[in-house]
Amino acid sequence: MKYLEEYRNAEAVRATADRLRGLVRQPWTLMEICGGQTHSILRYGLDRLLPAELTLIHGPGCPVCVTPVEIIDKALAIAARPGVIFCSFGDMLRVPGSGKSLLEVKAEGGDVRIVYSPLDAVALASRNPDRQVVFFAVGFETTAPANAMAVSQAARLGLANFSILSAHVVVPPAIEAILSSPNCRVQGFLAAGHVCTVMGIEEYFPLAERFRVPIVVTGFEPLDILWGIEQCVEQLQSARAEVRIQYSRAVQPRGNITAQEQMRRVFRVVDRAWRGIGVIPQSGLALREEFAAYDAEQRFDVQATGQGESPECIAGEVLQGLKRPTECPAFGRLCTPEHPLGAPMVSSEGACAAYYRYRRSEAGRGPRQT
DSSP: OHHHHHHTOHHHHHHHHHHHHHHOOSOEEEEEOOHHHHHHHHHTTHHHHSOTTEEEEEOSOOHHHHSOHHHHHHHHHHHTSTTEEEEEOGGGTTOOOSSOOHHHHHHTTOEEEEOSSHHHHHHHHHHOTTSEEEEEEOOSTTTHHHHHHHHHHHHHHTOTTEEEEEOEEOHHHHHHHHHHSTTOOOOEEEEEHHHHHHHOSGGGHHHHHHHTOOEEEEOSSHHHHHHHHHHHHHHHHTTOOOEEESOTTTOOTTOOHHHHHHHHHHEEEEEEEETTTEEEEEEEEEEOGGGGGGBHHHHHTOOOOOOOOOTTOOHHHHHTTSSOGGGSTTBTTTBOSSSOSSGGGTSTTOHHHHHHHHOGGGTTSOSOOO
16 A cells, blocks of 8 residues: 555645646646556546646557457457357457447357456366367557467467467557657657556657657656656756656666567567557567467458448547547447447546546536647
């Protein structure tokens, strides 16, 4: 409980907010890249403590949310096949594809199971040699090492009935895509602490230098976020663009070298489509050729349906920080956590889910004025 009490201290939060009000001399727009940070900002009302000149916008920091419809549809097709045990983390079950969700496939008789680790799926494959076991590998660089370990273990055990459907995405190319957009308003980034715990910060130096934006690696508690904002603003006020680590109790500059090596031994970098955004070059992870036998897409030869998002859903604009969830006409009416039109309303890290839980009364008000 020490860190919870220390980094949620109300007096320290108020003192930091007061310092920010004295520090800011002109309007600035910052983006937090992590859905966990978005939920903390709204849960604790941190944005309401900031001076009016500071605007926070929410980025595509939820891997469940950016998993495209075409991959969801492939998951649905595999999960519906006889003889398949389809394993996933729980937050993927209600993410809508072009027609239904994994939860609906399960209701129709598909053997869809929630697991808490990819190694649970490996154990299922070992216990069920007459069934094909598929794990839905979704996540940023944070979960990729564990999923790589599962593939390595299946290979060591000689499990011919285990495979993964990889929907992995990586963060730096998404930041580059946002900053390269003609619609970009972002002047500084709060980077995801858990991703940098694995990957370190070296990949962010070229982005800060090229686009002249400060990038501060931030944790998830109220003081983590406010101190990250403070470090970002201090740089902006003095025309600096550096990569800093606020979350130093967890992040080292080089990250976790062992985890990186495990990830890179099993995965290769590929172009990847992001839901509502489009293809971002070199932003995904796919299995290397030597592990192709564990690639569910190849094993089952599934094809995407080609159908797209619900026309009422503005998830793409929300994920790019162009609109807030409450600006969506469907928010809270046609789109709810029980009946979502898009992934950001489903995931525990989705921006729409955060606004539904903490800011539902703001629907229809439009963006905050600065």
